[in-house]
Amino acid sequence: xxxxxxxxxxxxxxxxxxxxxxxxxxxxxxxxxxxxxxxxxxxxxxxxxxxxxxxxxxxxxxxxxxxxxxxxxxxxxxxxxxxxxxxxxxxxxxxxxxxxxxxxxxxxxxxxxxx
Amino acid sequence: xxxxxxxxxxxxxxxxxxxxxxxxxxxxxxxxxxxxxxxxxxxxxxxxxxxxxxxxxxxxxxxxxxxxxxxxxxxxxxxxxxxxxxxxxxxxxxxxxxxxxxxxxxxxxxxxx
Numbered sequence: 764x765x766x767x768x769x770x771x772x773x774x775x776x777x778x779x780x781x782x783x784x785x786x787x788x789x790x791x792x793x794x795x796x797x798x799x800x801x802x803x804x805x806x807x808x809x810x811x812x813x814x815x816x817x818x819x820x821x822x823x824x825x826x827x828x829x830x831x832x833x834x835x836x837x838x839x840x841x842x843x844x845x846x847x848x849x850x851x852x853x854x855x856x857x858x859x860x861x862x863x864x865x866x867x868x869x870x871x872x873x874x875x876x877x878x
Numbered sequence: 879x880x881x882x883x884x885x886x887x888x889x890x891x892x893x894x895x896x897x898x899x900x901x902x903x904x905x906x907x908x909x910x911x912x913x914x915x916x917x918x919x920x921x922x923x924x925x926x927x928x929x930x931x932x933x934x935x936x937x938x939x940x941x942x943x944x945x946x947x948x949x950x951x952x953x954x955x956x957x958x959x960x961x962x963x964x965x966x967x968x969x970x971x972x973x974x975x976x977x978x979x980x981x982x983x984x985x986x987x988x989x990x991x
Contacts, residue, residue, distance in 0.1 A: 767920075800982075805984060806967060806969075806984050806985045806987075807982055807983065807984045807985070808921075808969065808971070808980075808982035809982075810979045810980075813979065854920050854921075858976070860976075863926065863933075863934050864909055864911075864926065864973070864976050865911060865923040865926055865934065865937075866911070866913075866921070866923070866971075866980060867923070868920035868921050868922075869920055870919055870920045871918075871919070871920050
């Protein structure tokens with residue numbers, strides 16, 4: 764079974780600053796996918812960024828990038844030039860390459876961007 | 879529509895009442911998932927369909943929970959004899975391939991009183 768741990772229940776940062784959200788996971792699988800999802804107050808989960816474990820290059824999507832450390836089982840999210848619209852819950856999630864396709868989520872980090 | 883649609887968005891049920899929650903996934907998406915999200919927590923897996931086949935229902939908390947997807951598109955999650963501990967947001971998601979983006983609906987917030 765896989766587990767995902769997010770050790771920062773809440774974070775806040777000034778607008779335009781950079782913030783890093785932490786995520787660690789535990790699995791015996793060698794190949795898998797990792798995701799960061801954003802959940803604003805509207806409740807709809809929105810994909811922020813996706814990483815395939817067999818790719819060594821860290822994924823980047825505009826202001827969002829990850830630091831994927833496979834040996835350490837760490838998958839942190841960096842948000843650069845933070846904006847008020849980034850205020851939301853952020854969830855780290857895992858899918859194995861084989862077997863059940865279900866997402867295993869962490870408990871989330873509530874991020875507040877301060878104007 | 880272009881996204882995953884769930885209805886109703888809010889449901890208040892008296893304890894002991896049966897409820898049915900509907901999910902309309904993105905057209906053509908093979909995989910459909912139901913998750914339960916308690917207040918302040920991450921979503922927890924309930925069940926998974928590939929087309930009309932329910933491949934995994936290991937997350938359903940009790941035999942009061944039942945899900946179906948008879949024609950491989952729309953899915954219904956039914957909860958019989960609701961209890962207070964069933965109060966949560968129920969999220970539906972669909973995807974077209976393993977490892978690709980799962981698209982979520984806005985969820986149904988169920989409150990059992």
